[in-house]
Amino acid sequence: MSGIRKRSSGATLRDVASDAGVSFSAVSKALRNAYGVSDSMRLRVQASAERLGYRPHAAARGLRGKTFTLGVLVSDLHNSFFSEIFGGVSDTASMAGYQAMLGVGQVQPVVENAVIDAMIDRQMDGLLLVAPSMSPADLEIVAEEVPTVVIGVHLPHATSFDTVNNDDETGARLVVRHLQEQSISDIAFFTLAGLPEARGTTLEFRERGYRDEMQLLGLQQHIQVVGASMDSGEIRSAALRLLSGKRRPRAVFCWTDYAAFEVIGVAKELGLSLPEDLVVVGYDNTPYCALPQHSLTSIDQFGQLLGQQATRLLLERVAGRTSPEHFVVKPTLVTRDSTVIIKPSVSSNL
Amino acid sequence: MSGIRKRSSGATLRDVASDAGVSFSAVSKALRNAYGVSDSMRLRVQASAERLGYRPHAAARGLRGKTFTLGVLVSDLHNSFFSEIFGGVSDTASMAGYQAMLGVGQVQPVVENAVIDAMIDRQMDGLLLVAPSMSPADLEIVAEEVPTVVIGVHLPHATSFDTVNNDDETGARLVVRHLQEQSISDIAFFTLAGLPEARGTTLEFRERGYRDEMQLLGLQQHIQVVGASMDSGEIRSAALRLLSGKRRPRAVFCWTDYAAFEVIGVAKELGLSLPEDLVVVGYDNTPYCALPQHSLTSIDQFGQLLGQQATRLLLERVAGRTSPEHFVVKPTLVTRDSTVIIKPSVSSNL
DNA sequence: CACGTTATATACAACGTTTTCCAAACAAGC
DNA sequence: GCTTGTTTGGAAAACGTTGTATATAACGTG
Known part of the structure; x- marks a missing residue:
């Protein structure tokens, strides 16, 4: 019910280590399920970590490894289609232990670049660009730097990043x-x-x-x-x-x-x-x-699907794939009164 | 015109230092306009940094100091009122050298907490919560941990965080x-x-x-x-x-x-x-x-104004203020045809 | 029983900053 | 010329991780 995590613990790997009576590097490995840790130790460490409310310090992680953060750049928040995409992204990402953070590019390449720079500076593990207005060449430059997936730009021959589109x-x-x-x-x-x-x-x-x-x-x-x-x-x-x-x-x-x-x-x-x-x-x-x-x-x-697929591809890239993939979903026509000339009899379908 | 920054430079403080012929800690100070740096050196260092395309590594910064990142939690992307707020936030933040990152709470306290945790883990310097659905008690817990400003909740007696609202x-x-x-x-x-x-x-x-x-x-x-x-x-x-x-x-x-x-x-x-x-x-x-x-x-x-004021307050808190402030903006009625019974004569005001 | 061979756990060096503390240089006051 | 103070620059210790290299123990094998 409460839901909120007991904070201000500020427990670090060392604290967990001394609590569990092991070395701090052992804790690091135990918590990441790395190789070379006995079951008994893993259990003990996990218990300690749990009790102390240990949370890995993302900045410290970012210095050595991953930050488990994905950056999502959308051009315009007002288009609620993007919200739908982000729904799919967010779910898929969090199921894989990643957190998606959103930046807004205001349809202006200058702002877009600034946001992308900011995301790279913050060591985000991958970038998801939704309908970016920058040039394909600039996209290449970005993709060279960090795993990238682009939604809403048809570049089926791009090699350094994946694309996800509807047809x-x-x-x-x-x-x-x-x-x-x-x-x-x-x-x-x-x-x-x-x-x-x-x-x-x-x-x-x-x-x-x-x-x-x-x-x-x-x-x-x-x-x-x-x-x-x-x-x-x-x-x-x-x-x-x-x-x-x-x-x-x-x-x-x-x-x-x-x-x-x-x-x-x-x-x-x-x-x-x-x-x-x-x-x-x-x-x-x-x-x-x-x-x-x-x-x-x-x-x-199908914005949600687009978001999910894009995230899946991005996570694959983060995991190491380098060959490009291009996913296309078939769109569907939803007919409503605005184009149906002969209206159906009665019905006020609520 | 190009706009995009030359990337993959990967230049670090040390690189700039050796380029400028000074120690790397001197560079750190020079770039932050810290005390104890001569003008001549500052200029030399700035030139080198510029030329090498140096960008501070945010994760490393987060380990010692600030990350220059503000976390913004909105409950629901579909409400375009929130987009308006974010516009104000984004502008004000970037003018102060900060970057605003958006997370979405889906109106569910559980998700909200997860997002907030993620933001704290990522060492964001301050949190801006827009219409959060969590309890005031939980807000206090968060605010204890990190500078916080809340938009859209009337708690004029809250002491550990600021609030910004329309009346x-x-x-x-x-x-x-x-x-x-x-x-x-x-x-x-x-x-x-x-x-x-x-x-x-x-x-x-x-x-x-x-x-x-x-x-x-x-x-x-x-x-x-x-x-x-x-x-x-x-x-x-x-x-x-x-x-x-x-x-x-x-x-x-x-x-x-x-x-x-x-x-x-x-x-x-x-x-x-x-x-x-x-x-x-x-x-x-x-x-x-x-x-x-x-x-x-x-x-x-006036969503944009709300966002601007909230960001201003948040930056003040990040800078050290601890006394609470509560900002309220007077709303305005915008009348349109939906309530104007006697329609004006002609006019199709485009 | 010496000898690899595995398992398991620890030590320790990064990673790129910020910041504190010190040393050197130089000026000023006596 | 010797203290005293005030700039200016550098050395080095964090910060909390990850990952590699190394030590220790346990366990067959020849």
Whole structure:
């Protein structure tokens, strides 16, 4: 019930050693289940350690061995998709005796670098970079220094780090196909603009999937791509231009849910009714999608799974693997009212 | 432009020393601007350090002195209010040469304790606990061990740590008064249920403010409090009970924005129109409130400012202050369409 | 019984800092 | 020129681990 550990013990290896009547290096080995320790001693040592509330001093450890800490860099806390990823990371890490610590890069390469430096300085055993905005070259530099796994950047030929992604191209295709099945062909893609440079990013792949599938279905004349930064105001004005222009599309497929919500907002302000006049689709399937006032069709990319797999790979790298692995999960379309034209009879499914 | 630091230098104090032609302890002092170093030497050392790309080894530092790391514990990443706080923390910390690292407590005291332990083990110089769900007694235990500042728990008499809060009571009063000015008197309060225990929490204060102000305005017969956990399903069923029951209120004041969004959703499903049939108010003024489909009136508690002040206090504690300080910021009501009955003429204010 | 061969436990040298204590150098006061 | 004091730089002892090298004991084998 209490839960909280009796602290301020400050017991060190030496204290445990003198309590158990053995040498302090014996304690070190006994507690790490190292080779060359008799069962009787291990038991005695463990008992003493337990009683004294011994906890290894991470800084001291960091000086010689591992710190059992993983650094996770996310670009933006506001995107609740990242929270989902972190959930998977945190669980998997703690089950392996590691602790995950989060840093925030604010989508600015400068800040990202500072955070990464800080993590390396603190001797973190491995780094998990979620949707970093730095260049592949810089990623290589980081990966050279410390075991690294990257989520959200498609670099299947990277050798010095692993990548974990959802198949963004397929995700985008699913959307286009779904809309076409609803007899909607005039589909625009709303992307994120103003990023440093072409980066092998998820955005590229989503856009490519969109373009390719449009082409495949013979809808190439309807291809239309607009973009805005992450700023709410910019998203709104881009959406306004798109929806009040003369080429207003029948559907808008947004690179992330939040952008979709803004688009829906602008549409409402323009007096458009959804889904009759306009259909909107998002990406990430964040919790807000399920709210009836949005009921937003979206692509689920299984953030938790992504986090788990990435952590698994990272721990493998920390353990010594050097050959690269690239994990891709198939995304799923979650259809909701925002794109289902013919509504089902009654039902207010709570 | 490049930005990324030349890594893998691995330069240590000794390397810098031999490069500059001085002893390594001289380097240590020179770089920390310690007493007893001539200007000429300081300059020479700084030049060498710069050239070799020297970075202090945090683990080694942790063994003797500070780690220049602050641990931030948040209960739940999904609440984007916390992101806002962290923004303020991060900025203030890095300006003082500190790095903030985030841990997530999942609203479970067990996990919270594990994360706190991990932070203490890693010799973090101070802890910033955001809306922790642990007991005041446990907070004291933690604070005894390491400089601590708590955000989001009202304990104005705590001596071993500082607190930073918005004035939840006033916030709630603002809401009630605002609604009454709109001639709405039948106001219910929607709170968070199923927490460990009474904790001196923000919830308590919001509820108290609500009750007191209702009383003051002579609306005591309309006082009605319902609650649900953080789970979306539970919120929805509680909202359904409230809104379809015979005592359906005219307004629902929710302890946090997300709950308000769920309530709005349920209301829509029930065919209620807002704001004519029902009025909803939230707390935190998260970015989603501004979306036209919500246009949710909410209380802004200035998360960024909260984070900045908390960090300032924490750094003071790290520097040695032991007398407690308790900072309170006045919240502000941000009115939006969800509660403004008579709509302004035209305007689609983008 | 000398002689490897295993087991087991200890000693001790790192690891990269911070900090205390000392020595050297130099100036000032008599 | 001798104390006294005040800078300035260096030597060395922590800090709490890990990991390697070494000592000791126990145990067959030839």
